[in-house]
Amino acid sequence: METNNQLGLPVGVTLDRFIKRSQSAFGYATGELSQLLRDIALAGKIVNREINQAGLIGLAGSMGNANVQGETQQKLDVIANIRFVRALKNGGEACAIVSEEEEDIIYTGNDTGKYVVAMDPLDGSSNIDVNVSVGTIFSIYRRVSPLGTKATFEDFLQGGEKQVAAGYILYGTSTMLVYTTGHGVSGFTYETSLGEFFLSHPDIKSPVNGNMYTCNDAYIKNFPEMVQEYIQRIREKGCTARYIGSMVADLHRNLLKGGIYLYPPVPKTPDGKLRLLYECYPLAFLVEQAGGKAFDGNHRTLEILPNYIHQRSPLYIGSAAMVEELMKTIQKPQELT
Numbered sequence: 439m440e441t442n443n444q445l446g447l448p449v450g451v452t453l454d455r456f457i458k459r460s461q462s463a464f465g466y467a468t469g470e471l472s473q474l475l476r477d478i479a480l481a482g483k484i485v486n487r488e489i490n491q492a493g494l495i496g497l498a499g500s501m502g503n504a505n506v507q508g509e510t511q512q513k514l515d516v517i518a519n520i521r522f523v524r525a526l527k528n529g530g531e532a533c534a535i536v537s538e539e540e541e542d543i544i545y546t547g548n549d550t551g552k553y554v555v556a557m558d559p560l561d562g563s564s565n566i567d568v569n570v571s572v573g574t575i576f577s578i579y580r581r582v583s584p585l586g587t588k589a590t591f592e593d594f595l596q597g598g599e600k601q602v603a604a605g606y607i608l609y610g611t612s613t614m615l616v617y618t619t620g621h622g623v624s625g626f627t628y629e630t631s632l633g634e635f636f637l638s639h640p641d642i643k644s645p646v647n648g649n650m651y652t653c654n655d656a657y658i659k660n661f662p663e664m665v666q667e668y669i670q671r672i673r674e675k676g677c678t679a680r681y682i683g684s685m686v687a688d689l690h691r692n693l694l695k696g697g698i699y700l701y702p703p704v705p706k707t708p709d710g711k712l713r714l715l716y717e718c719y720p721l722a723f724l725v726e727q728a729g730g731k732a733f734d735g736n737h738r739t740l741e742i743l744p745n746y747i748h749q750r751s752p753l754y755i756g757s758a759a760m761v762e763e764l765m766k767t768i769q770k771p772q773e774l775t
Contacts, residue, residue, distance in 0.1 A: 451636065452637075453476075453479055453637070454634075460472075460619065460621070471531070471578070471602060474526075477526055477528070477529030477532075478525070478555075481522040482574060482615060483628065484521045484525075485518045485560070485607075486628060489566065514560055514572075515539055515559065515560050518574065519537055519540070519559040522535075522559050522576075523544055527548070531548070531551050531553055532553050533550070533551035533553070533554060533589045534555075534594075535554070535557065537557055537559060537716075538557070543591070545589065549585070549587060550586055551581070553602075554578070554579050556579075556594060556715040556720075556747075557716050559574055561574065561606075562686065571687035572684050573607055573685070573686025573687065577601050577604045579596055580602055582596060595746075597744065598739060598740035598742065602620070603618065604720030605618060608687060612627050613627070613628035614690070616639070616693075618727040620723075620727065622642075623728045624639065625640075627639075643728055645696030647696055647758075648697040649677050650677060650679070650692060650695065650698075651677050651679060651698050651699075652679070652697060653681065653700040653701065660706075661700075664767050667767055668763070669700075689725070689755065693730070698764065699754070700754050701752060702754070703735075709750050710751040710753065711750055712751060713749065714739075714742065715749065717753075718734075721755060722753075723740060725755055730757055731758045731762065732753065732754070732756075733753075733754050733764075736768075736769070739751070
């Protein structure tokens with residue numbers, strides 16, 4: 439029987455049992471983080487159900503307004519946000535939440551909770567109408583503000599290296615929860631008839647190299663010159679473009695098969711478009727734990743210190759050798775003219 443090399447667990451063990459056995463890896467853990475991960479998994483099950491029914495009960499399509507990011511808000515964006523916020527409030531372990539869908543900190547009323555959560559409740563939701571995979575991204579921190587008080591911005595602005603757990607839920611041909619607590623990466627597939635996530639991808643390791651690159655080719659002429667040079671070079675080596683347009687799905691494919699995901703700055707968004715707290719940080723943490731790398735073009739993503747909760751950033755993430763080659767290209771000394 440195939441087992442997880444780190445914990446000796448058989449493939450097929452439930453998420454709940456896996457979390458309980460993994461808890462011993464945390465010297466400070468008394469069960470709160472484990473419960474928090476269960477709360478996220480529960481919300482994921484509910485959102486999975488509603489995504490699957492969206493076309494039948496009128497949940498697909500736009501709300502007709504924009505969120506705090508200035509992006510068109512989909513009906514399922516709002517619903518997923520409600521489901522995750524409600525699950526985290528009821529679970530009692532998170533004292534506050536930052537969501538892509540809301541401008542300010544969401545206070546759960548659990549001021550004695552030891553953790554805060556940053557999340558993108560439904561990434562890629564515009565793809566729902568055409569039955570393309572979407573996902574949830576989450577990041578967890580131990581709070582730095584005193585227990586018993588309201589959470590502060592400082593709880594969320596600790597930087598990516600302070601994450602204690604992060605991951606994503608992919609709603610696709612099968613629904614998967616993939617997460618890390620800093621001790622490797624594990625993937626769980628949802629078995630709908632039993633209502634359980636089962637360990638299906640133990641100790642995920644990203645291939646060191648790959649033959650795929652992921653970006654929106656329509657904007658290549660607007661990419662920084664060195665990024666264009668890199669893409670042209672890897673094309674000549676035989677790399678092919680693979681772009682779903684749903685970040686979680688694109689990253690999941692590259693994580694398992696090898697590849698690089700590029701979201702560079704362009705004139706319209708010179709600071710990048712992806713959100714640092716609940717897109718770049720959690721995915722960088724997870725990919726690094728799988729052996730990959732993540733940079734913004736100048737700095738390792740997890741070393742960037744945030745200034746505000748909805749801060750944006752470029753992102754280059756994926757197989758280590760591919761990201762390293764890109765960074766050498768971007769950072770090489772320019773010839774004097």
